[in-house]
Amino acid sequence: MRSDARMRIVTLVCAAAALTTAPGGVSCARIPTQTEADINVVTNTNADDLQKAKPVKFSYNDCGATKGDTVAFKSLSLTPSPIVWGENVTFSADVALKTALPASAGGDLSVSLTVKRRILGKEWVKMPCVDNVGSCKVTGLCAKLSKELPPSQPCPYGLPACRCPFAASEYDVPLTSLFVPVPPSLPSWLEDSSVYVEAIAHDESDGGKEVACLELYFSLSK
Numbered sequence: 001m002r003s004d005a006r007m008r009i010v011t012l013v014c015a016a017a018a019l020t021t022a023p024g025g026v027s028c029a030r031i032p033t034q035t036e037a038d039i040n041v042v043t044n045t046n047a048d049d050l051q052k053a054k055p056v057k058f059s060y061n062d063c064g065a066t067k068g069d070t071v072a073f074k075s076l077s078l079t080p081s082p083i084v085w086g087e088n089v090t091f092s093a094d095v096a097l098k099t100a101l102p103a104s105a106g107g108d109l110s111v112s113l114t115v116k117r118r119i120l121g122k123e124w125v126k127m128p129c130v131d132n133v134g135s136c137k138v139t140g141l142c143a144k145l146s147k148e149l150p151p152s153q154p155c156p157y158g159l160p161a162c163r164c165p166f167a168a169s170e171y172d173v174p175l176t177s178l179f180v181p182v183p184p185s186l187p188s189w190l191e192d193s194s195v196y197v198e199a200i201a202h203d204e205s206d207g208g209k210e211v212a213c214l215e216l217y218f219s220l221s222k
């Protein structure tokens with residue numbers, strides 16, 4: 001997208017990665033990659049009117065499908081729109097793994113995030129990685145999951161696996177409600193915005209091979 005260099009308003013969240021993987025809710029047919037041209041296009045140049053552009057609706061695109069990535073996102077949903085900090089979200093997910101990940105025992109996974117925020121109802125601006133929020137690279141995913149979900153605990157949502165290695169299988173999370181706490185320090189631009197996230201996962205044990213690619217649009221509100 002073209003607006004990257006416009007404004008360096010600082011910040012966005014790797015926390016978006018959590019939202020990234022936690023869709024849920026209403027009808028969310030898979031839509032092809034959106035561009036700013038698809039979303040609430042505003043031709044009026046009056047700034048007040050542009051600010052009032054509607055929040056972007058949740059949508060996703062499995063950008064790894066055409067590349068034969070290991071992970072296939074079969075369906076994702078997320079409501080409400082916008083997501084409200086301090087309230088519940090409802091999500092569902094149906095994700096298939098064609099082969100086990102990581103490919104090698106003891107291997108690790110990483111995720112590269114590109115996060116953009118829509119400004120003035122129209123322009124998508126890339127948010128830099130600041131304090132682990134924004135367009136960050138998250139490494140050591142297997143270690144992080146083992147810490148968050150100790151092997152002594154069962155996996156949530158009846159998932160066949162929730163830490164490495166992930167077996168080739170279908171990972172189906174039925175409609176589930178989840179409370180979204182208000183983070184202690186929320187960058188102001190995350191209080192009320194339309195957000196785009198591209199998440200690309202790599203298998204570090206397989207030469208950094210891309211294994212998943214997901215694009216998401218959603219909006220947040222305080």
Ligand SMILES: *[C@@H]1O[C@H](CO)[C@@H](O)[C@H](O)[C@H]1NC(C)=O
Nearest residue numbers: 087088089176177178179180
């Ligand atoms: C919010 O979700 C929690 C589960 O995380 C559930 O127990 C609670 O009933 C939900 N609240 C509302 C208002 O839906």
